[in-house]
Each structure stands twice: as C-alpha cells, then as structure tokens.
Amino acid sequence: MAQQGDETRRNGLAIALLLPIVLVNVGVFLYPVLNLLSTSFKEALPGGGIGTEFTWANWSTLVQDRFYMEALLRSVLMSLLITFLTLLCSYPIALYLHRSSGQWRTFLLVLVVSPLLTSAVVRTYGWVAVLADTGLIKNGLEQIGITLPFRLVYNMTGVVIGLTEILMPYMILALLAGFGRLDPRCEEAALTLGARPIQAFWRVVLPLTAPGIALGCLLCFVLAVSSFITPRILGGGRVFLLATEIYDQAIVTLNWPAAGTLSILVLVVFGLSLILYTRALRAFD
Amino acid sequence: MAPTRHPAKPLNMTLAEADMRHGTGQEEPAAGGFLSLQGLGKRYQGFTAVHHLYLDVPRGELVALLGPSGCGKTTTLRMIAGLTPVSGGRVLVGGRDMTSEPPYRRDMGLVFQSYALFPHMTVERNVAFGLEMRRIGRAEVAERVKEAVAMVRLQGLEKRRPRELSGGQQQRVALARALVIQPSILLFDEPLSNLDAKLRDEMRTEIRDIQQRLGITAVFVTHDQAEALAMCDKVAVMNAGRLEQLGTPTELYERPANPFVASFVGRINRLPAMAMGTKAKVGERELRLTQPMEGNIEVMVRPHRIQLEPAGSAATESTNRVQGEIRRTTYVGDLIQYVVHVDGLNWSVEQPTSASATLSPIGAKVDLSWRVEDTLAFKSAG
Incomplete structure (x- = not known):
C-alpha cells in the first residue's frame, strides 16, 4: 500500500516536472505547426490576407509547378552535398580532437566552438569578401597568374562553400559526442593483428564512429535545408531553395498560405530524414 | 631488402x-x-x-x-x-x-588489459580479424577460428557480441584473437x-x-x-x-x-646491522652472514622462514637469532601472522597452523630464529 503510494507520488512529481515543457511545446511548437497546416489549405488574399474557405489550391500548385519541385530537389541535393563536404572536412578534426588531451584539447575545442559566437550573417559577409570577384581568393590567384573561369559567389558554389564552413562546428561537436565507443586500444589491437592503418580505419575506426557520423549528418542536413540567410546572401538571389522561397513568400509576397504549404513540405523532409537516421542507428547496432 | x-x-x-x-x-x-x-x-x-x-x-x-x-x-x-x-x-x-x-x-599477438575487443563484431568476427588481414581463404579462416574458439572453450558463443560476454569470456576472446594468427x-x-x-x-x-x-x-x-x-x-x-x-x-x-x-618479490623484514666479515652486529647480538661484507648493511628475512621459540633458547651454528616481543597476532586459518617488535622495528612472522598450535600471547618475549641461508644481506644505500 505504502509502496503504491510512493509510486503514485513519484509519477505525480514526474508529470509536474514535465508539464511546463509540454505546455511550452504545445504553445510555441505544436500550435503554430497545426496553424501552418491549416493555413496551407486556405486561399491567399491580396495584401497578405488569409481566406476562410478550405481549398486544395496551394497543394495542387506545389505539385504541378515545376519551380517548387525543382526547389525541393535542389534543396535536398544541395543539403546532402553540404552535409557530405562538412563531414569530410570535420571528421579528421574531430578524430584529432578525440585523441588529443589536456589543455591542448581544451584550446582546440574553444577554437572549434568560437565561430558559433559570431552570427552567421557576419560570417557569411566574411565569405563574400573572400569569394567575391575582387576578393581574397580570386585576386590572390590572379596575382600568380591563374584566372578562375567561374564565379565563387552569388551562385550555388558560394552557398555550398559558405554553409559547409558554417555547419562545421555543429558537425565536429556531434562527431565528438558520438565517438564515445572509439577506444584507441581497439585501433592498436587491429594494427597488432596485421591491419594496415587504412584497413584499421575502414574496419574498426569508421564502424565505431558511425553513430557520431549519423548524428552529425542528421544535424547538418536539417540545418542546411532550413538555412536561408546564407543561401540568400551567398546565392545572390539566384539560388532558389525551399527555405529562401518560404522567406520570400512570407515576407516579400505576403502569400502566407503558400509559405505555410512549403513549410509543411520542409517538415515532411525533416521527418523522412529522422526516420532514415533511426534506421541507420538500428543498423549500426 | x-x-x-x-x-x-x-x-x-x-x-x-x-x-x-x-x-x-x-x-x-x-x-x-x-x-x-x-x-x-x-x-x-x-x-x-x-x-x-x-x-x-x-x-x-x-x-x-x-x-x-x-x-x-x-x-x-x-x-x-x-x-x-x-x-x-x-x-x-x-x-x-x-x-x-x-x-x-x-x-605479434597482443592481449590488452582492457581486452580491446571490437565491439561491433561478433566473437567469431573478432577472432577472424587477424586472419582476414592476412588474406587467408574463407574456408581456412572458418576452420582456424573454430579451432581457436575451441581452445579457449568458447564454443556456442561465436555469434555473441563482446558486450554480451562476461569479463572472463571477453578475456578468452582476446586470447583467441591473438593466438589464431600464430x-x-x-x-x-x-x-x-x-x-x-x-x-x-x-x-x-x-x-x-x-x-x-x-x-x-x-x-x-x-x-x-x-x-x-x-x-x-x-x-x-x-x-x-x-x-x-x-x-x-x-x-x-x-x-x-x-x-x-627482495622487498618487491614477496614480503620481507629488514634490520640495519654492521657487518664485519661473515658476522653482522645488531646491537649486542651477532648474526651470521652467508657472504663476507663490511660496513653498514641491511639484513632481510622472509616472514615465513622465521621460527618463534621461547626466549633464551640456545643458538646453534646454523641459525641466526634475535629477541622480540609479540605485539599482535592474527589468525588467518592456514597461518598465524605475528607482529613482533625487534630492536624498535616491527617484524612480521608467519607460522603455519596445526590443530595443536597455541597462539603465543601478546606481550610474550620470544626468540626469532632462522637458518643462516635464509639471511639476506645488502649494503645500505648511501
């Protein structure tokens, strides 16, 4: 009897502690998302108004208009590319960090995190200065007689370069968090068993770090798909992505139902990537 | 080459x-x-x-x-x-x-303290790893893995992951993994x-x-x-x-x-003494040494090589002897451990127990005797 009372009390406490966050999430996440969903089935009125009649119009436009489908495809493919490049650039750094120790490690960690202390807008303009036609790279290359036949900014190239750098801290931190299972002794064991370093990497290090890779990739993919400041600035208005289009529809065109429809589409993409992630995690185990 | x-x-x-x-x-x-x-x-x-x-x-x-x-x-x-x-x-x-x-x-095969098994591989894959690195044929790998697993008596656990094994079993996998590559x-x-x-x-x-x-x-x-x-x-x-x-x-x-x-391998008692040839002076008493030495030395004796005898027993040619007082006795079943106060130092003495053995009382004056061959002597450091 007393035990049961204890349990009831403990459950009551758990509910009491969880209640605030549940309420906050219902209020600032669930309600707006449901609102978006219902907005996507409403007619857009001139001047930013939202109709009251139910309509499939937004969704049928979305499916029929090649522009949107291309933006979706471009968003997903570009984000996958950025995620892959971020992984490629971050993995060696994370591995090195994982193996270093003491003050050196602390110092390196601070270096990794420090970009997050400046706003993405500032860093993006920094990339404009570096990548522009009169910027550091093109200018520098011209000094030594190399003229790049293509632009590095105000196109897809600029967006990919900028976002890759901007997302690297997140990737490195996620990788580090996932490297818990990586015991340096395992690698040494592989070496003593006759594995060359590259074999030890493929057969032991990589599989053991797979959970971290999956986590980092999920995080970076989601951040890449949803980012719009960097694509807007570095894309120069020529790179049409889902996120930038949502921004345009909501803020510029004031077509809230269209923006809502696109937002729900992005949410579906996120949902699918989350499913893929959990599948991958289960496969590693 | x-x-x-x-x-x-x-x-x-x-x-x-x-x-x-x-x-x-x-x-x-x-x-x-x-x-x-x-x-x-x-x-x-x-x-x-x-x-x-x-x-x-x-x-x-x-x-x-x-x-x-x-x-x-x-x-x-x-x-x-x-x-x-x-x-x-x-x-x-x-x-x-x-x-x-x-x-x-x-x-070389190395067995680590932490075993360092590959957590993402089964026992079988762990053991096979070294052979696969040597590009040995599938059939032979299977056969040699089976042999190695049998040698460390892990049959039936081949498909388990390391974390599903006990510490001893993990240790055996590590051993098999190192042995299988010969x-x-x-x-x-x-x-x-x-x-x-x-x-x-x-x-x-x-x-x-x-x-x-x-x-x-x-x-x-x-x-x-x-x-x-x-x-x-x-x-x-x-x-x-x-x-x-x-x-x-x-x-x-x-x-x-x-x-x-002397002190790291097994336990030992130490006693400072002054050596003159094959004799060493400890206070008033003389101990015999196995080898001639000179100057300050340290005499060492293993606890279980010492006999406890009533105080005042006669010394013989083949034994050394010091006096002490029993400070503490501990009965641990197969032996009795005594702490004996000798010349301001606590010595430990171990005696085998027998059904008839009686514990010497605390405070009793005793003679500690041991064979001359069991007397280790080293020059004092510094």
Whole structure:
C-alpha cells in the first residue's frame, strides 16, 4: 500500500516536472505547426490576407509547378552535398580532437566552438569578401597568374562553400559526442593483428564512429535545408531553395498560405530524414 | 631488402603444426633469445620511461615484466609491439631487427588489459580479424577460428557480441584473437587485472597451459608478483625504467640481487646491522652472514622462514637469532601472522597452523630464529 503510494507520488512529481515543457511545446511548437497546416489549405488574399474557405489550391500548385519541385530537389541535393563536404572536412578534426588531451584539447575545442559566437550573417559577409570577384581568393590567384573561369559567389558554389564552413562546428561537436565507443586500444589491437592503418580505419575506426557520423549528418542536413540567410546572401538571389522561397513568400509576397504549404513540405523532409537516421542507428547496432 | 610480411612461417599452418615448430627451437642461434631487446630506451620530454634495457627471451619461454606501476613495463611491451616508437636500442625477433617495422608487420599477438575487443563484431568476427588481414581463404579462416574458439572453450558463443560476454569470456576472446594468427610472440599487458580473484587464478593456469602447449614465446606484463612467480619461466623485475633483476621465480625469491627485488618479490623484514666479515652486529647480538661484507648493511628475512621459540633458547651454528616481543597476532586459518617488535622495528612472522598450535600471547618475549641461508644481506644505500 505504502509502496503504491510512493509510486503514485513519484509519477505525480514526474508529470509536474514535465508539464511546463509540454505546455511550452504545445504553445510555441505544436500550435503554430497545426496553424501552418491549416493555413496551407486556405486561399491567399491580396495584401497578405488569409481566406476562410478550405481549398486544395496551394497543394495542387506545389505539385504541378515545376519551380517548387525543382526547389525541393535542389534543396535536398544541395543539403546532402553540404552535409557530405562538412563531414569530410570535420571528421579528421574531430578524430584529432578525440585523441588529443589536456589543455591542448581544451584550446582546440574553444577554437572549434568560437565561430558559433559570431552570427552567421557576419560570417557569411566574411565569405563574400573572400569569394567575391575582387576578393581574397580570386585576386590572390590572379596575382600568380591563374584566372578562375567561374564565379565563387552569388551562385550555388558560394552557398555550398559558405554553409559547409558554417555547419562545421555543429558537425565536429556531434562527431565528438558520438565517438564515445572509439577506444584507441581497439585501433592498436587491429594494427597488432596485421591491419594496415587504412584497413584499421575502414574496419574498426569508421564502424565505431558511425553513430557520431549519423548524428552529425542528421544535424547538418536539417540545418542546411532550413538555412536561408546564407543561401540568400551567398546565392545572390539566384539560388532558389525551399527555405529562401518560404522567406520570400512570407515576407516579400505576403502569400502566407503558400509559405505555410512549403513549410509543411520542409517538415515532411525533416521527418523522412529522422526516420532514415533511426534506421541507420538500428543498423549500426 | 624489402621486408616480406610473415617470413618466419607458412601461413597455412595449423595450430598443431605450430606446436611442433615451436617445440624444437633448433633454428635459433644459441646466443641471445628469440626475442632480444638490446639497449631499448624510451625518453619523453624531461622524463626517461625506460633506460637501456637488455633482455633476452628464449624461444618458447614465458617471461614476466614485473614492477610497480610507472616502472616502464607497459612502455617496454608497447615498444616490443611497435605501438610506441623507441628512443634508442633495438628489438630483435629471431635475429631479425624489428625496431623500425610498423606493428602490422611484426606478427605479434597482443592481449590488452582492457581486452580491446571490437565491439561491433561478433566473437567469431573478432577472432577472424587477424586472419582476414592476412588474406587467408574463407574456408581456412572458418576452420582456424573454430579451432581457436575451441581452445579457449568458447564454443556456442561465436555469434555473441563482446558486450554480451562476461569479463572472463571477453578475456578468452582476446586470447583467441591473438593466438589464431600464430604470432611469433605473444604479448600480455596486465591481462588479468580486471578479473576477480577466482577467475584470475583460473585464467592464469589456462594461459600458462596454452602457452606451453603451443610453445609460444611470450612476454607478460604484471604488477602482481604472485602472478609473475606462478606463471612465468623467468621474471624480469623492473623499477624506475631499469631492469633490476632477471631470473627464475626461485632465484628472485631466494637470491634477490638487491633490496628492491627482495622487498618487491614477496614480503620481507629488514634490520640495519654492521657487518664485519661473515658476522653482522645488531646491537649486542651477532648474526651470521652467508657472504663476507663490511660496513653498514641491511639484513632481510622472509616472514615465513622465521621460527618463534621461547626466549633464551640456545643458538646453534646454523641459525641466526634475535629477541622480540609479540605485539599482535592474527589468525588467518592456514597461518598465524605475528607482529613482533625487534630492536624498535616491527617484524612480521608467519607460522603455519596445526590443530595443536597455541597462539603465543601478546606481550610474550620470544626468540626469532632462522637458518643462516635464509639471511639476506645488502649494503645500505648511501
């Protein structure tokens, strides 16, 4: 009897502690998302108004208009590319960090995190200065007689370069968090068993770090798909992505139902990537 | 000359063949060991972990590197395996210089203290790993894995992951994984220190059995002197990066080369004395020494080599004798431990128990006597 009372009390406490966050999430996440969903089935009125009649119009436009489908495809493919490049650039750094120790490690960690202390807008303009036609790279290359036949900014190239750098801290931190299972002794064991370093990497290090890779990739993919400041600035208005289009529809065109429809589409993409992630995690185990 | 991968033996040899090959040991040159460390040293910034270490391990022998933590024994093992680069000296295996070979070309099996099993692979895959790295055919891998798994008695657990096994079972997988590649040398880095006492004893015997059956040359790092004495053909006692003494367990125990070895291997009582030839003065009393010495010395006696006798018993030619007072007695079943106050020092004395034995009372004056041969004497430091 007393035990049961204890349990009831403990459950009551758990509910009491969880209640605030549940309420906050219902209020600032669930309600707006449901609102978006219902907005996507409403007619857009001139001047930013939202109709009251139910309509499939937004969704049928979305499916029929090649522009949107291309933006979706471009968003997903570009984000996958950025995620892959971020992984490629971050993995060696994370591995090195994982193996270093003491003050050196602390110092390196601070270096990794420090970009997050400046706003993405500032860093993006920094990339404009570096990548522009009169910027550091093109200018520098011209000094030594190399003229790049293509632009590095105000196109897809600029967006990919900028976002890759901007997302690297997140990737490195996620990788580090996932490297818990990586015991340096395992690698040494592989070496003593006759594995060359590259074999030890493929057969032991990589599989053991797979959970971290999956986590980092999920995080970076989601951040890449949803980012719009960097694509807007570095894309120069020529790179049409889902996120930038949502921004345009909501803020510029004031077509809230269209923006809502696109937002729900992005949410579906996120949902699918989350499913893929959990599948991958289960496969590693 | 380009180094070939595994020149010492054909790859398709079964464990039984390896057995025979190791057993003969006739292809070895008479001088030096199969594994020979020549002036091996490791310096870190402002700190020398291992000083010019010379050590020969004959083919088929199990040699322990014994010492307190931080004495350089694990560093030495890692240098043998090629996991830690050497600062000086050479590592020879069968006369071949391995010093600059990477670990994957050394053909040595290493059993780690933490086992270092691959957590994402089953027992079977773990054991097969070394064979797959050697590009051995699928059928032969399967056969040799089966053989190795049987040798460490893990049949039926082949499909388990390491985390689904107990500590002792994980240790066996680690052993099988190292054995299956038929390494030229088997290295153990404190492999038993994570096991409980009973399992440790069991694994001790098992490792020794397998090592002797296969005739594998092995180096066993441990800080546990009982383990080193019980398992190994020879024991190399290390301290502060130096080799203090290399000898058989009996040699180390009965004829330690210096006070460090005497006190690290087994327990011992110490008593300062003044030596004059084969006699040593302790206060008013005289002790006989086995060898003539001069000046300040330290006399050492093992606790269980001492007899307790009533005070005032007559000394004989073949025994040494000091007086003391019993301060504490502890009955531990198979023996009684006494703390006896001798010349301002607490000595420990161990006596076997028997049904008729009576505990000497605390405060009793007793004579401690021991045979002259059991008297160890060392020059006092400084």
